[in-house]
Amino acid sequence: MAGTIQLGEPPIDVTLKHSARARRLSLRVSGVDGRVSLTMPHRASLREAQAFLRSKEDWIRNHLDRQPDATAIAPGAVIPVEGHPRLIAETRTRAVRLMDDHILIPPGDDQAGARVRAFLKTLARDRLAEASARYSTQLGRPFGKISLRDTRSRWGSCTSEGNLMYSWRLILAPAQVLDYVAAHEVAHLAEMNHSAAFWDEVARLMPDYQAPRKWLRNEGGALHRYHF
Template identity: 80%
Template structure:
C-alpha cells in the first residue's frame, strides 16, 4: 500500500511504494504533474527512504522548478490547438468556434472548460479517424474501433483485435505530430512489436516521422499542463 511522506521545507509530498520486484530505490518526478514517487525494495526501511530522499532533495527541487506552470482553461487563457496558440475569448455564439488566433466560446465562464474539452475531443476524433483511415489504406489493413482517452503513460495503442486508442490531447500538438502517432499505431496492425520491421512500416507510411517523434518526446509532457 502506498504511503505519503513530506520532504524538506517547503514540504514536497513523496509517494512511497514497496515492490517485491524492486532491487534498489527508484525515484521518479512526473513530467506531467510533478508528482514525486519513490519505489523501494520490500525490505527497505523508512529510514533508508528518508536518507535517500534527503540526499536527492536538491535534484528533486531542480526538476520541480523546471516543471511547466499549470494552465486553467478559462476566458483569457491561451491554448494550443493543432500546435497554434489560440486565445480563449467569450462571445455571443452558441458553440465553440476555432479561428486563426482565437478559440471563441459561448459566454459563461463556469462552463468554458467543459465546452472547450468537448470541442477538442470531437476535433481530435475527426483528425485521428481521418489519419488512421488514410494510413490503414496505405498499409492494406483494416482497424476496428477508435477510442479516445486522456492517458498519461502513452499517446496511443493498438490491440491484437485491431482496435486503436489515442489520447485526445494530441489535438493540442502540431498536426504532423498527431499524424505520426496515427501512423505509429496503424503500423502495429502489421507488426505488433517495435522491431526494425515495425519501424520500416512507420517509415513507409510517414517517411519523415523522426522529427515528429522527437517533438512528442521533448514537448509532449507539457500538453498535460492544461487543466480542464
C-alpha cells in the same frame, strides 16, 4: 508495498514503492502532474530511502520548479490547438469557433471549459480518423473502431482486434505529432510489438517520425497542464 513520506520544508510528498524487480533506488518526478515517487528494492530500508531523498532534494525541487503552471480554460487563457497558440475570447456566437489565433466562445458561459473540451474532442476525432484511415490504406490493413480517452500513461493503443484508442489531447500538439501517433498505432496492425520490424513499419508509413516522437517524449507531458 507502498506508502508516502514527506521530504524537507516546505514538505514534498514522496510515494514509496517496493518492487521485487528493482535492483536499486529509482527516483521519478512525473512530467504530467509533478508527483514524486521512489521505487525501492525489497531489501532497502526506510532509513536508506530517506537518506537517498535528502541527497536528491535540490534536484527534486529544481525539477518541480520547472514544471509548467496549470492553465484553467476560461476567457483570456491561451491554449495550443494543433501546436498553434489560441487565445480564448468571448464573442457573440452560439457555438465554439476555431480561428487562426483565437478560440471564440459565447459570452458569460460558465461551462466554457466543458464546451471547449467537447469541441476539441470532436476535432481530434476527425483528425485522428483521417490520419488512421490514410495510414491504414498505406499499410493495406483495416482497423476496427476508434475511441478517444484522456489517458495519462499512453497516447494511443491498438488492440488485437484492430481497435485504436487515442488521447484526445493530441489535438493540442503540432499536427505532425498527432500524425506520428496515428502511424505508430496503425503499424501495430502489422506488428503487435515494438520490435525492429515494427519500427520499420512506422518508418515506411512516416519516414520522418523521429522528430515528432522526440517532441512527444520531451513536451507531451505539458499537454496535461490544461484543465477543462
